[in-house]
Amino acid sequence: MSSNAPIGVFDSGLGGLSVLQAVRALLPHESLLYVADSRYAPYGERPDTFIEQRSLAIGRWLRAHGAKALVVACNTATAHGVAALRADAVWPVVGVEPGIKPAAAASKTGVIGVLATAATLRSARFADLLARHTAQGQRFLCQPGHGLVERIEAGDVGSADVVALLERYIEPMLAQGVDTLVLGCTHYPFLIPAIERRFGNALTLIDTGAAIARQLQRRLETAELSAPAQCESLPGLAGTLQLFTTASPHALQKMADRLLPHAPGVQAVRIPGTGEANEVTECVPNDAARLDLPPNLPIASA
Ligand code: DGL
Numbered sequence: 001m002s003s004n005a006p007i008g009v010f011d012s013g014l015g016g017l018s019v020l021q022a023v024r025a026l027l028p029h030e031s032l033l034y035v036a037d038s039r040y041a042p043y044g045e046r047p048d049t050f051i052e053q054r055s056l057a058i059g060r061w062l063r064a065h066g067a068k069a070l071v072v073a074c075n076t077a078t079a080h081g082v083a084a085l086r087a088d089a090v091w092p093v094v095g096v097e098p099g100i101k102p103a104a105a106a107s108k109t110g111v112i113g114v115l116a117t118a119a120t121l122r123s124a125r126f127a128d129l130l131a132r133h134t135a136q137g138q139r140f141l142c143q144p145g146h147g148l149v150e151r152i153e154a155g156d157v158g159s160a161d162v163v164a165l166l167e168r169y170i171e172p173m174l175a176q177g178v179d180t181l182v183l184g185c186t187h188y189p190f191l192i193p194a195i196e197r198r199f200g201n202a203l204t205l206i207d208t209g210a211a212i213a214r215q216l217q218r219r220l221e222t223a224e225l226s227a228p229a230q231c232e233s234l235p236g237l238a239g240t241l242q243l244f245t246t247a248s249p250h251a252l253q254k255m256a257d258r259l260l261p262h263a264p265g266v267q268a269v270r271i272p273g274t275g276e277a278n279e280v281t282e283c284v285p286n287d288a289a290r291l292d293l294p295p296n297l298p299i300a301s302a
Contacts, residue, residue: 001068001091003225006031006240007216008062009071012054013041013153013247014255015187016073019096021259022209023071024241027217030227031239033067035271038247042149043076044117044185051119055081057273063091068225071216072096075116075184079123092219098126098184099206100133100140106204107180110138113173113203116184118144141178143169145185152187155251158194166195170203180204190255244269 009020013036020034035058037043043051055077059070069092072078072085078095086093098120103112120126121142130140151162170181181203183189189207196205220226227239241264245252249266256263 001225003068003227004031005066005068005225006033006242007069007071007220008033008035008059008065008067009073010035010037010055010058010062010077011074011186012036012043012076013038013149013187014252015149015152015185015190016071017252017255017259018186018189018207019071019073019209019212022213023216024260026210026213027220027227028238029229030220032241033062033065034241034243035062035269036243036245036247036252037271038153038245038252040246041153042117043074044119044144044149045146046119048080048119048123051077051080052084053273056084057271059085059093060273061269061271067091069216069220069223070094071212073186073212075120075186079120079125082125092216092223092225094212094216094219096186096208096212097129098182099208099211100129100182102208102211103180103182103204103206104133104135104138106206107138109177109179110135111173111177111179112138112140113170113178113181114140114142114184115145115148115169115181115188116142117149118146120184141173141176143173145169145188148191149185149187152190153251155254157190158197162191163194163198166191166198170195170199174199174202178203180206182206243267246271 007030009016009032037054040054072082072095075096075098078097082095098114098116121144147165156162243256243264243266245266245268249268253266
């Protein structure tokens with residue numbers, strides 16, 4: 001695989017653009033292929049096997065389109081798909097996970113909030129992450145962000161409706177002493193302005209986009225797959241970017257135009273996979289997970 005090949009990046013939808021932005025900032029000479037699987041968003045309300053199957057289908061599609069490495073720019077897909085993606089990995093695969101470690105280091109009160117999808121919060125990977133990084137005396141309050149991804153996918157990052165959901169999820173955390181909030185879904189960084197407007201500086205917000213970009217840089221270097229740093233000799237020459245979506249291009253185009261200088265036109269694609277078998281059935285939210293998770297669930301304390 002050539003070091004000039006693009007890097008594949010995917011998410012269930014628009015959220016991964018928050019990671020893509022960080023990758024573009026750190027590695028401007030790398031070319032990128034971004035897939036938003038918006039036809040199947042939100043992943044966070046889907047069964048675990050569905051998320052794994054979609055992750056494998058998109059990984060295969062990106063590989064077939066020439067990607068040299070893969071960034072799973074989705075906490076939910078990482079929680080349920082990254083192990084399968086790495087099982088036969090012939091390329092570097094970088095996942096994202098909620099920033100539990102930096103949050104544990106940043107918190108002064110020792111009470112940390114985690115806002116993530118229901119599917120991420122119920123995963124074994126997340127339980128393991130908490131077990132590894134919870135220090136003596138610290139507590140994590142975990143809140144599924146039901147309804148947030150749907151609104152962000154529709155381009156709503158600050159309506160009264162979104163603020164009401166944020167209040168419902170964050171106010172009980174503040175009442176229990178939370179001073180640090182992990183944004184455990186790549187869609188949520190788009191809510192930072194709304195959170196800051198509503199809660200001021202009461203919370204330190206933890207987003208891992210920049211850390212993922214650095215991890216990608218290390219993995220490319222180790223695999224000797226870093227694109228030649230063309231910028232040194234030709235300062236204006238950046239890597240190319242292609243944007244794909246499995247749904248209507250409109251929402252991704254709008255968000256990309258807002259976030260990325262000179263965003264290209266979004267192309268609609270079909271990415272068949274086992275998930276397609278569910279195409280004709282209605283998306284059934286995972287009611288079991290919904291019922292199992294009360295509004296604020298302290299799932300780790302030491
Ligand atoms: N952006 C994704 C994440 O980081 C997934 C959100 C969803 O589709 O539910 O978890």
